Amino acid sequence: MTGELLTVYHQLRQQHGPQHWWPAETVFEVMIGAILTQNTAWRNVEHAIANLKRANSLSAAAILNCSVEQLAELIRPSGYFNVKALRLRNYCQWYVDAGEFDELQNWSTGTLRTALLNVNGVGPETADDILLYAFERPVFVVDAYTRRIFSRLGTVDAGIGYEDLRSVFETAVKGDARIFGEYHALIVMHGKDICKTRPRCTECILQNQCDLMVTP
DNA sequence: ACCCAGGGTCATA
């Protein structure tokens, strides 16, 4: 990794320490969590996943065996429960049809990404979450924090598109999945634990400007 | 009471 992106990585790493993401017990839990966390606080997703576990429904077969109404009720705390229930079903149907992890593991990253994006309810960020944290492919997950931080630092234009910003990171970072995962985790952690609650806190290392993270 | 969170789809111009 080189340049400003390396500098910021070290600053975030020094401030927050190692993250060891994604918080999940299995690769399937990563996939479900990636869908449930769309525009939703992770805390709410934890409740939904706990409900699925309690109902012994955290598997593709169990989810496909539920009615959408039952599924929606289980994931209610994660918000958008009606659309997300359909998205989970769409994903699980594709996953089972494709041969699940043991088969998908053999697909190239490009083929797998295209297939994921073809599932209704899986967009670029969700696909990259799954590619990185479930399949351990070296892709960078771009989120709202990434664009906000690096456009304000002047690294990229504020209106840069998802694919262009992903390309900037993947070109500069050039590492394995572990480093991509740590970087994304650090960006999210910086947003929700420090800058969100303490605008202008003096502990922030990003040019001493925690207001970088405050919504414009 | 108000604001937003680890997005994505669909209709419209």
Place this chain on the structure above:
DNA sequence: TATGACCATGGG
């Protein structure tokens, strides 16, 4: 291709 409406809970 580019905006806008819509989805919905829980914590600050």
